[in-house]
Amino acid sequence: MPSTQTPPIAGAAVDPPSLRPSIDDAAIERVEPSALRARLEALKADGYGMLLDLGGVDYLARKPRFDVVYHLLKMSAQRAGVSEVGTPARVRILCGVDGDEPHLPTAMDLWKSADWAEREIFDLFGIVFDGHDNLRRIQMPYDWEGHPLRKDYPVRGPARERAPRPAFANKNNVQAGTPPSGRTLEALQDQVKRVREGGQSS
């Protein structure tokens, strides 16, 4: 698949999360895929009741290639006013995975909301979540090929046969190309020609 995408500047081999970890108020951890499941379970038991978000990043030239980013929020299921909730703790977990079809354990049984988020990462990045019970494409059509948010996926999509042009767009079809003013395309072209040749416009 030829890529029409502008190559990322400064090389994707740099690892932005490791460069400036201090500008965020969340605690940031990097976890190996093998240890991910245990870490998520421990955090859930620790009161991180909300899996705020789950997203993917493709660092094309880096090893490991992908990052899956979990944003967790410490929140208990008690009815509480704004002052009781206060400023809940946030944790961001980055998990690097590699390969053309990377695998990660699902978090769906810990937080139900992981369902669609994992389907989206599978759809757009091609990362498979083992144990997910309904891992289908979610944004793209079910028979789509490729994973659009990967960096080697062209921004205009795969090369496809162009749809036939509608009749009114065909320049040879003068009848269909008659402009609303009633003047035909030929008449307009004649007029342009006369002007170009130095004659007077009628």
Place this chain on the structure above:
Amino acid sequence: MTMSTQPLTPEIVSQEGNAMVLSMGPQHPSTHGVLQIMLEIEGETVVKAEPEIGYLHTGIEKTAENLFWSQAQTVIERMDYLAPESNSLCYALAVERLLGITDGIPERARVIRVLFMELTRIASHCVWLGTHGIDLGAISVFFYCFDLRENILDLQEAAGGARMHPNYVRVGGLNGDLPNGFLAKLDAFIEKFPGRMRDLRGLLQANPIFQDRTIGVGILSPEAALEWNVTGPSLRGSGIGYDVRKAFPYTGYDSYDFDVPVRSEGDAYARFLVRLDEMEQSHRIVEQARRRLDTPGPVLIDDPKVTAPPKETIALSMEALIHHFKIVSEGFRVPPGDVYQSVESPRGELGYYVVSTGGNRPYRIRTRPPSMYNLQSVKGLAPGNLIADLVVILGSLDPVFGEVDR
């Protein structure tokens, strides 16, 4: 990966007993956009519901990766088209944090940002209330709501130049200062609002038909709300007072005096009341912001690395012309790093996880779409309810499909 290529068929929505599979949408009028819900029903009762999204997928995140940092804002604003300022503000805040210029944003710009965040919240809730009313057969509410929203769109147009996607909030401040005559229009709106709000409450709040349809319908317990990652008014209708404006204040929200309405019933009526109360609180913030607008001042950061010089100087100075050309043709560069920034959009916690590799284009922008997670909770809310109540549940969650599908 065989299962990935399967369309959703009745076999996948498991069929047991007398259940029948019904596809609701994607052109159903109550879905407020393009949503398909595969329903397994027994009689009129929903046994299982599986929303199918993606009909409005436009690849905004992918498109944004191929635009300059400032251009990306134009597509990002199109996600939640009912509250454009919340998208652009959240993105601008994230990029400003990566640039390290958060503290340099002029005070007047911060006030106007808050002003438009709250105006857009009122406008968005107006659309929600109007369409929610239509779903339940209360047509006239719609006209009251859209009249009020029209005033806000006028203000948006006056300030940013466009009704729907003004692209007014920019990285570093705002596109321009408020035009002459804006404050008079704003004052007229502030004066008109309380009466309109009384009308809206009078039309629905004590209406027995409306109460019959919403009280006790679609009860979302606090446990389920956390499990399904519901945020915003829907979460606060379930008794948890989590509001990003209070929990992680941004752009000066901690200096405004406002309450966050919380109700504990967790049903569609509670979510309705929370949103109505929220509109009144937004009005309070708008009033406070209005009082701070009397002092003039700059609305764009004076940082030549990020912003183009003022238009007036371009005709007079060669340096300004070159500078302007560089900013427009090349954009600005953002130091490498990653950041998660969230704001309280009318629908809940809207977040952007932005990664920069040091270039003039964003490397990755991941959205945390509040609508998508709120909509997902339909899977937990719908079973056991009537199909007619599913319409109420959907309306009370207030999803916007530009944001669900992006």
